[in-house]
Amino acid sequence: MANERTLTVIAGMGLLCFITLGPFPADCRAGEDDWLRPLGPPPQAAPRRISGGEGVPPLPLPATPLRRSERKREPKPPTLIGKVMWGEKAMFTYGNGSTAEVADWNQCPGDLQQILRKSQWRFELPYAGEAFPLSEFSGEPEAMPVLLFNGSRTIKLDARQIAVLRAYVLRGGMVVFDSIAGSPYFYAGARTITEAAFPECAIRTLPPDHPLYHMLADVDTVRYPKNLDSDKPFLEGVYVGSRVGILLSKYGLGCSWDDREVPLIQEAIYYDVESGNKIGINLVAYAVGYAAAGREEAKPELFGALDEQHPTDEFVFAQVEHEGAWNVHPGAASALLVQLRQSTALKVSLKRVSVKPGQDDLSGYSFLYLTGLDDFRLDESSRAALRGFLKHSGTLLINNGLGLRSFDAVARREIAALLPGARLVPLPPTHPLYTAVFKIDRSRYTPAVVKATPDITYPVLEGIEVDGDVRVIYSPYDIESAWLGCEYPLARAYEPYSGTQLGVNIMMYAATH
Structure with missing residues (x-):
């Protein structure tokens, strides 16, 4: 039949098979093999630059120099993204008899090369990409900050490979899964791998004001050429500290990077060229911008070892665990506690302790800290435990991680549910918190x-009084990021000096009131 296509698997797990593919039936979902189709030609080789030079043949002098042309070797740019080779290769036969090789990992061979080239135009800094099997991966984020899987x-992946990915992400690396044509099969496999690598972390939907949507271009709306009636971008991820350690794109990105659509797959869902390129360039900028913060936050142990018993005669930094991204800036609390110990006579434990209100006993703590990046909800037992903590002269500091508007709305909702009828009010400049250790009448903020x-030059804190003292303190701008001193692009936050002084004052206020 003229409109049939033949797929011949020629390499893979020792499998050789022939699959005849016709047009997608209108009344049923395409089979998995129907999605393995070429989505773009191989990338063009980089132009070879030739420079003139003088050459001397191996003859006894005197000899007449001969003009010859030689290739000019340019320095290799640093590698940013590695495209992981996986799956099988096949020969795809079109209806007119022409053929093309297609691989699971490389349906659009020009995607990575093209998005890095476009990013170079924006950054004016070159970055390279390379392809390799996971078996040859060193696992070092410094050598390869981002891994890209698409298909x-x-x-x-087997258990050993998943363990390699987990260790890599915990050390500061980033893994991106792109379902390049919006295939439900690849997306389901990527979620399975992600959940196996980080069983303790939920896969979160990135909120509209997440930095990844705004690094260089604002991606508030997008266009999907077919099969999806929406104008909103949709990306998911696993947070490791403040950054996205694993990113999942349910809808195709790679073809747009190569300025292509997906005509051969009827059920494909993908971003159009303009939308996909904006997201892709933002992704490159995000990977570059958050790489240092990722490595810094990876220095302490990110999961576990936070539940050690605290000394009863020292000030303890106790952090509330909740169902959302509760561990936003690992290592920041320890850095602040060192400053608190150096700046005051207060006895300070340098161990951060995590607690679950409603399950753990809060009576031994005078201070609790809660932060996040997106939605979370406290159950009634947690709220009851926190109310009891506040009634017994405890202080609760709530911090907006990265200063996201999405978390701000959630924090205000949860505070209202915690203390019905109470209202957050700005702390006046004369409040004793601002002179507890340092005299603070001005603050510096990040560019965002x-x-x-x-015109903002003053500290912004809001609070709620319980029995005459401020017991709930809310910072709508990220204060914790300042304690580590890292760069967090597009974070709405305090600069390190201002945020550290404010943090020390809050700790001292909590310890003495």
């Missing part, structure tokens, strides 16, 4: 805050 059929609110 359409089900992706599977200054851009949105140019």
Whole structure:
């Protein structure tokens, strides 16, 4: 039949098979093999630059120099993204008899090369990409900050490979799964791998104001050429500290990077060229911008070892665990506690302790800290435990991780549910918190805050009094990021000096009131 296509698997797990593919039936879902189709030609080789030079043949002098042309070797740019080779290769036969090789991992061969080239135009800094099998991966984020997996059929990794990915992400690396044509098979496989690598972390939907949507281009709306009636971007991820350690794109990105659509797959869902390129360039910028913070936050142990018993005669930094991204800046609390110990006579434990209100006893703590990046909800037992903590002269500090508007709305909702009828009010400049250790009447903020609110020069904290003392303190701008002193692009936060002084004052206020 003229409109039939033949797929011949020629390499893989020792499998050789022939699959005849016709047009997608209108009344049923395409089979998994129907998604393995070429989505773009191989990338063009980089142009070879030739420079003139003088050459001397191996003859006895005197000899007449001969002009010859030689290739000019340019320095290799640093590698940013590695495209992981996985799955099988096949020969795809079109209806007109022409053929093309297609691989699970490389349906659009030009995707990575193209998005890095476009990013170079924006950054004016070159970055390279390379392809390799996971078996040859060193696992070092410094050598390869980002790993890219893309494809359409089900992706599977064994337990050892999943362990390699987990260790890599915990050390500061980033893994990206792109279902390049919006295939449900690849997406399901990517979620399975992600859940196996980080069983303790939920896969979160990135909120609209997440930095990844705004690094260089604002991606508030997008266009899907077919099969999806929406104008909103949809990305998911696993947070490791403040950053996205694993990113999942349910809908195709790679073809747009190569300025292509997906005509051969009827059920494909993907971003159009403009939308996908904006997300891709933002992704490159995000990977570059958050790489240092990822490595810094990876220095302490990120999961576990936070539940050690605290000394009863020392000030303890106790952090509330909740169902959302509760561990936003690992290592920041320890850095602040060192400053608190150096700046005051207060006896301070340098161990951060995690607690679950409603399950753990809170009576031994005078201070609790809660932060997050997106939605979470406290159950009634947690709220009851926190109310009891506040009634017994405890202080609760709530911090907006990265200063996201999405978390701000959630924090205010949860505070209202915790203390019905109470209202957050700005702390006046004369409040004793601002002179507890350092005299603070001015604060410096990150560029994202200054851009949105140019006239802001003072600290912004809100509070609720319980029995005459401020017991709930809310910071709508990220204060914790300042304690580590890292760069967090687009974070609405305090600068390190201001945020550290404010943090020390809050700790001292909590310890003495």
